[in-house]
Amino acid sequence: MADSATSRSRDLDKLLLRPGNLVGPSFEPGPELRDDLRDYARVLVVGAGGLGCELLKDLALSGFKNLDVIDMDRIEVTNLNRQFLFRLEDVGKPKAEVAAKRVMERVNGVNIVPHFCRIEDKELDFYNDFNIIVLGLDSIEARSYINAVACSFLEYNVDDTPREETIKPMVDGGTEGFKGHARVILPGITPCFECTIWLFPPQVKFPLCTLAETPRTAAHCIEYAHLIKWDEVHSGKAFDPDDPEHMQWVYKEAVKRAELFGIPGVTYSLTQGVVKNIIPAIASTNAIISAACALETLKIASGCSKTLSNYLTYNGVEGLHIKATEFVRNKDCLVCGPGVLIELDTAVTLRKFIDMLEEHPRLLLSKASVTHRGKNLYMQAPPVLEEMTRSNLSLPLFDLMGKVSRDVVHVAGLSSMDNKKASSMRKLRVAFKGVPDGVTDMDMAGGA
Amino acid sequence: MIKLFKVKEKQRENAENAKKQTAAELRLHKDISELNLPKSCSITFPNGKDDLMNFEVLIRPDEGYYVGGKFLFSFQVSPHYPHEAPKVKCKTKIYHPNIDLEGNVCLNILREDWKPVLNINTIIYGLYHLFTEPNYEDPLNHDAAAVLRDNPVLFGTNVKRAMSGGFVGHTSFSRCT
Ligand SMILES: [Zn+2]
Numbered sequence: 001m002a003d004s005a006t007s008r009s010r011d012l013d014k015l016l017l018r019p020g021n022l023v024g025p026s027f028e029p030g031p032e033l034r035d036d037l038r039d040y041a042r043v044l045v046v047g048a049g050g051l052g053c054e055l056l057k058d059l060a061l062s063g064f065k066n067l068d069v070i071d072m073d074r075i076e077v078t079n080l081n082r083q084f085l086f087r088l089e090d091v092g093k094p095k096a097e098v099a100a101k102r103v104m105e106r107v108n109g110v111n112i113v114p115h116f117c118r119i120e121d122k123e124l125d126f127y128n129d130f131n132i133i134v135l136g137l138d139s140i141e142a143r144s145y146i147n148a149v150a151c152s153f154l155e156y157n158v159d160d161t162p163r164e165e166t167i168k169p170m171v172d173g174g175t176e177g178f179k180g181h182a183r184v185i186l187p188g189i190t191p192c193f194e195c196t197i198w199l200f201p202p203q204v205k206f207p208l209c210t211l212a213e214t215p216r217t218a219a220h221c222i223e224y225a226h227l228i229k230w231d232e233v234h235s236g237k238a239f240d241p242d243d244p245e246h247m248q249w250v251y252k253e254a255v256k257r258a259e260l261f262g263i264p265g266v267t268y269s270l271t272q273g274v275v276k277n278i279i280p281a282i283a284s285t286n287a288i289i290s291a292a293c294a295l296e297t298l299k300i301a302s303g304c305s306k307t308l309s310n311y312l313t314y315n316g317v318e319g320l321h322i323k324a325t326e327f328v329r330n331k332d333c334l335v336c337g338p339g340v341l342i343e344l345d346t347a348v349t350l351r352k353f354i355d356m357l358e359e360h361p362r363l364l365l366s367k368a369s370v371t372h373r374g375k376n377l378y379m380q381a382p383p384v385l386e387e388m389t390r391s392n393l394s395l396p397l398f399d400l401m402g403k404v405s406r407d408v409v410h411v412a413g414l415s416s417m418d419n420k421k422a423s424s425m426r427k428l429r430v431a432f433k434g435v436p437d438g439v440t441d442m443d444m445a446g447g448a
Numbered sequence: 449m450i451k452l453f454k455v456k457e458k459q460r461e462n463a464e465n466a467k468k469q470t471a472a473e474l475r476l477h478k479d480i481s482e483l484n485l486p487k488s489c490s491i492t493f494p495n496g497k498d499d500l501m502n503f504e505v506l507i508r509p510d511e512g513y514y515v516g517g518k519f520l521f522s523f524q525v526s527p528h529y530p531h532e533a534p535k536v537k538c539k540t541k542i543y544h545p546n547i548d549l550e551g552n553v554c555l556n557i558l559r560e561d562w563k564p565v566l567n568i569n570t571i572i573y574g575l576y577h578l579f580t581e582p583n584y585e586d587p588l589n590h591d592a593a594a595v596l597r598d599n600p601v602l603f604g605t606n607v608k609r610a611m612s613g614g615f616v617g618h619t620s621f622s623r624c625t
Contacts, residue, residue: 026451040453124468131453141527144470152468165452194471202531205559208552209586231550301450334474369481374469376497382483388497410469412478425478
């Protein structure tokens with residue numbers, strides 16, 4: 001066993017035991033690093049599908065010992081061609097549980113904790129426990145959610161530099177057919193998912209009247225069954241894309257529709273693809289992207305090399321192209337940006353705070369509406385919400401924000417910056433004077 | 449970063465039970481706080497002031513075929529807003545060429561022509577427009593579209609009949625005036 005452990009870390013040692021010119025800033029080579037990786041690095045893999053299976057295996061073989069995996073799906077027969085940790089007898093079982101078990105059986109000493117649930121079901125604290133979050137997802141919504149969670153841990157110093165210990169690194173992988181990407185997101189340092197949301201092209205949507213009147217393609221027939229026929233037959237019952245019976249029903253209706261109009265090409269997998277907006281996955285693309293992601297995770301944790309800056313694309317459609325692009329942060333990003341620091345007395349009312357925003361040289365924001373952690377403190381419109389929030393105006397903001405020493409609020413209103421009036425939304429870091437911080441150093445709450 | 453990992457992170461007091469806000473929620477907050485609706489449209493939030501992702505819009509057309517009627521629309525905003533349009537359904541059963549009996553709405557900006565620069569205000573105006581100018585060229589209710597095209601007077605009669613809770617052909621409607 002000792003022998004196999006040595007042989008297993010042989011390649012890893014080439015990265016961890018020797019110095020180099022391209023290493024990260026705090027890299028200290030040595031065998032302790034190998035132990036530290038095992039003892040201190042906790043990594044969460046989000047998704048146990050095609051990419052997730054590869055990621056778990058790659059991370060387990062790269063010297064990480066403490067892994068968690070979260071996925072809400074159960075194994076389907078159609079997964080078996082590429083989600084190589086699953087066998088025929090696993091069909092119907094939770095992906096996260098089977099994937100964790102299989103990798104633990106094959107890789108000595110690794111501990112993988114599965115979580116069979118939705119990512120939204122976990123508290124923020126769950127995510128905060130991990131040092132690095134690796135994403136193997138196929139949906140923009142899920143990425144956006146995890147991104148918002150990871151960025152919510154980020155705190156800034158008075159000089160708008162990120163506090164290193166609050167940075168929650170993410171490594172994001174994605175594949176579509178023969179194309180894929182791997183990226184490193186260090187919130188506050190490299191662009192977050194929302195900074196570059198435009199990278200994802202909008203989904204093609206067919207006009208409903210085309211579906212209802214003049215279908216021309218197999219996809220039209222499928223969307224007709226999914227969006228129109230389903231409601232007609234199942235009055236009130238919501239369609240669930242993750243329920244195989246629902247999918248089967250849509251498939252059968254789409255076939256009928258296609259026959260009626262003489263349109264070829266409706267299959268069950270196309271139905272799944274159209275309804276869930278999935279492009280067929282290719283095993284080798286997953287393997288390549290996962291390898292890149294696992295390597296970046298190792299680099300972030302150990303510092304054995306500088307990390308990818310910051311977005312790698314792979315295209316295997318014709319030949320093999322790999323390119324790294326350095327995207328830049330959106331300094332005003334509402335999710336990862338520093339926002340504008342505002343220091344207040346605890347007695348300042350919400351009304352006074354809203355007035356102050358109009359005078360603030362970096363904001364010049366009039367008619368502001370204010371929201372804090374999902375609670376709308378004041379809304380200028382519509383009248384029904386203005387009425388419901390009006391009583392907050394005379395209360396101290398400190399009380400409305402739950403008496404914390406500092407936190408982020410977002411404000412929407414009419415900005416008059418550069419002599420131009422424009423509707424805008426801004427992020428603010430509110431710090432209350434004289435309130436003990438309770439956290440680490442006092443650079444935000446008490447300082448400046 | 450392994451050195452940082454070794455420093456056990458201190459619990460932040462304000463992280464407990466805190467809710468993070470997604471980009472979609474923030475953008476929607478902005479949209480809603482800037483709403484500027486015509487008198488004939490009103491908005492309500494069935495889940496209270498902190499759930500802006502689900503709301504209802506009541507339209508009372510003040511001109512055209514549907515004058516005097518009240519039509520309720522439900523809005524479901526996706527977590528991927530504004531990169532995806534909200535899902536809009538007409539909750540009032542209606543005789544209309546561009547809205548089917550299940551409440552599906554054929555409005556270009558809700559599907560093929562949606563762009564992130566559009567907002568909730570644009571959609572509500574678009575819906576309002578469907579009442580002042582129903583069009584037979586994008587039919588969801590095939591029969592209603594054919595009647596509007598071939599016999600606008602009969603279409604007007606049918607609309608009145610549907611709105612007062614009668615039958616049009618074999619379809620029964622509920623009163624919505
Ligand atoms: Zn950002």
